[in-house]
Amino acid sequence: MNKNGEIIIIEDDTDDQFLMEQAFETLEYTNKRVYFADGLDALEYLHSSDTLPFLILSDINLPKLNGFELRKKLSNDAELNLKCIPYLYLTTAGNQEAVIDAYSSSAQGFFVKATKFSELQEMLQTIIGYWKKCSAPNDFD
Structure with a gap:
């Protein structure tokens, strides 16, 4: 994990x-942030970029390719899957069905968007702090 x-x-x-x-x-945070408005553009970027992202924060309801479809494509792509990029959902769709679907796709987290700026900061701080301390299989290459 980079x-x-x-x-x-x-x-x-x-x-x-x-x-x-x-x-x-x-x-x-010094990590560069790269934003995409839809899952298809993100997928194309991940295929074409030589960089190894730190993590992916994805909404569920997206045009062209929604968050669940994107996660499935990434999981089925052997090359991208080996990069061990944590995939987390950050969405307003906070219902049981969405959470079940997210974890069924082997997502590493599901977060409901905060309604206050201070809550968003706290959520991002928790997410980034956790993953900065976490080890992944490719950390030992």
Whole structure:
């Protein structure tokens, strides 16, 4: 896991993108953030980029390729799967069915979008802090 790698954020709402970027800036994380408005563009980027991202934060309800479909494609792609990129959902769809579907796809986390900026900061701090301390199989190469 590349702890200094990019954070891929797949979010189609530009207001949510703006708030997330503001939260990341106030938390002073040095990881570059790369935003995509749909899952298909994110998938194409992950296939074409030579960088190893740190993690993926994905909404569920996305145009072209939703978060569940994207997760399935990434899981079925041997090359991308070996990169051990944590895949977390960050969405407003906080219902039992969505959570079951998320974990059935082997997602590493499911978070409901915060309604207050301070809650968003706290959530991102928790997520990033956890994954910065976590070990992955490719950490030992």
